[in-house]
Amino acid sequence: MEKIFTRTPTLTSSETHFCPGCTHGIAHRILAEAIDELGIADRTIGIPGVGCCVFLYYYIAIDTLEAPHGRAPACATGMKRAQPDKIIFNYQGDGDMAAIGTSEIIHAANRGENITVIFINNSVYGMTGGQMAPTTLLGQQTTTSPYGRNFQTEGYPIKMAEMLATLEGVAYSARVSLHKPKNVMQAKKAIIKAFEMQINQMGFSMVEILSTCNTNWRVSPIEALDVIENEMIPYFPLGVFKERTGKDFL
Amino acid sequence: MAYIKIDADRCKGCYFCIKFCPKQLIIVSDTHNKVGYFPAQFLQEKEDQCTGCKTCALMCPDTAIEVFK
Ligand SMILES: Cc1ncc(C[n+]2csc(CCOP(=O)(O)OP(=O)(O)O)c2C)c(N)n1
Ligand code: SF4
Numbered sequence: 001m002e003k004i005f006t007r008t009p010t011l012t013s014s015e016t017h018f019c020p021g022c023t024h025g026i027a028h029r030i031l032a033e034a035i036d037e038l039g040i041a042d043r044t045i046g047i048p049g050v051g052c053c054v055f056l057y058y059y060i061a062i063d064t065l066e067a068p069h070g071r072a073p074a075c076a077t078g079m080k081r082a083q084p085d086k087i088i089f090n091y092q093g094d095g096d097m098a099a100i101g102t103s104e105i106i107h108a109a110n111r112g113e114n115i116t117v118i119f120i121n122n123s124v125y126g127m128t129g130g131q132m133a134p135t136t137l138l139g140q141q142t143t144t145s146p147y148g149r150n151f152q153t154e155g156y157p158i159k160m161a162e163m164l165a166t167l168e169g170v171a172y173s174a175r176v177s178l179h180k181p182k183n184v185m186q187a188k189k190a191i192i193k194a195f196e197m198q199i200n201q202m203g204f205s206m207v208e209i210l211s212t213c214n215t216n217w218r219v220s221p222i223e224a225l226d227v228i229e230n231e232m233i234p235y236f237p238l239g240v241f242k243e244r245t246g247k248d249f250l
Numbered sequence: 251m252a253y254i255k256i257d258a259d260r261c262k263g264c265y266f267c268i269k270f271c272p273k274q275l276i277i278v279s280d281t282h283n284k285v286g287y288f289p290a291q292f293l294q295e296k297e298d299q300c301t302g303c304k305t306c307a308l309m310c311p312d313t314a315i316e317v318f319k
């Protein structure tokens with residue numbers, strides 16, 4: 001019998017530091033598979049943000065640059081402009097991208113920087129102990145919203161994929177999820193599509209991935225998949241919010 | 251005919267593979283691995299029922315599963 005599934009070459013054999021059942025692990029795997037399927041490993045540079053993704057360089061065998069919290073889009077801008085033949089991606093959490101790094105992401109997207117962003121929305125600051133993020137759902141209890149997020153004092157969960165889709169410089173903006181096999185396959189397709197946008201010099205591309213943080217949500221890994229289905233997707237609908245088909249912005 | 255190999259020491263016991271295997275060919279092992287998790291275990295004796303659909307491997311966050319067909 002023949003081996004029909006194994007670790008893709010660009011995913012290292014290192015065991016990850018992720019909590020059991022954390023879907024950051026699935027996101028890393030499909031990202032590495034996407035890189036290998038496109039055959040771009042030797043010219044791809046990754047920029048993980050600050051958060052549970054911070055050790056991306058241990059797990060994906062490509063060159064990486066570690067950016068200060070929230071600043072990955074600015075680093076990616078410099079990197080891509082200096083070396084336009086390289087494929088540059090950020091991998092940022094919601095605390096990193098939608099809180100401290102809001103300014104950087106919006107302006108990089110609006111400038112149409114030809115970079116790809118993998119955005120992990122797990123509705124909390126995972127790494128630092130589950131504090132409220134701009135993406136935290138209304139009523140969701142976190143260590144800094146112990147009575148549940150209240151819109152009167154904390155505003156509403158931010159919809160990054162929809163918001164960035166309104167910007168002229170954006171070529172591709174989609175939201176996917178990792179809570180079911182079918183969704184994992186769609187997520188990988190979206191990542192490949194986003195990289196293709198960059199390869200074809202179409203402009204900024206972003207894939208928002210609904211991901212679990214079972215540890216800080218205080219549920220089991222399997223219950224966390226249900227949280228995505230029953231609580232996150234109703235507020236954060238899946239879909240493609242912008243997909244440029246030609247260089248119509250020129 | 252197909253089968254899977256689970257690297258028990260990589261497995262963190264999330265049991266996504268058990269939840270999603272359409273043929274229910276994976277169970278929880280009764281012996282713990284090197285870090286103390288009770289890993290997932292393939293039911294070798296039911297190998298003839300495995301279709302090699304790769305669903306288990308697709309959902310594994312720790313890339314602990316290889317599929318053979
Ligand atoms: C300038 C700065 N401020 C604050 C921190 C602390 N910090 C580390 S990770 C993090 C948030 C991580 O959350 P997120 O980006 O959502 O990633 P996750 O761990 O949830 O994937 C914060 C606030 C820091 N490292 N640097
Ligand atoms: S703290 Fe949350 S996001 Fe970080 S590894 Fe654990 S489950 Fe994943």
Ligand code: SF4
Nearest residue numbers: 261262264265267310
């Ligand atoms: S999905 Fe992977 S880590 Fe989770 S129980 Fe199965 S083999 Fe173990």
Ligand code: SF4
Nearest residue numbers: 271300301303304306
């Ligand atoms: S390959 Fe498919 S049938 Fe075989 S163990 Fe995995 S999920 Fe079950």
Ligand SMILES: [Mg+2]
Nearest residue numbers: 093094124126
């Ligand atoms: Mg987060």
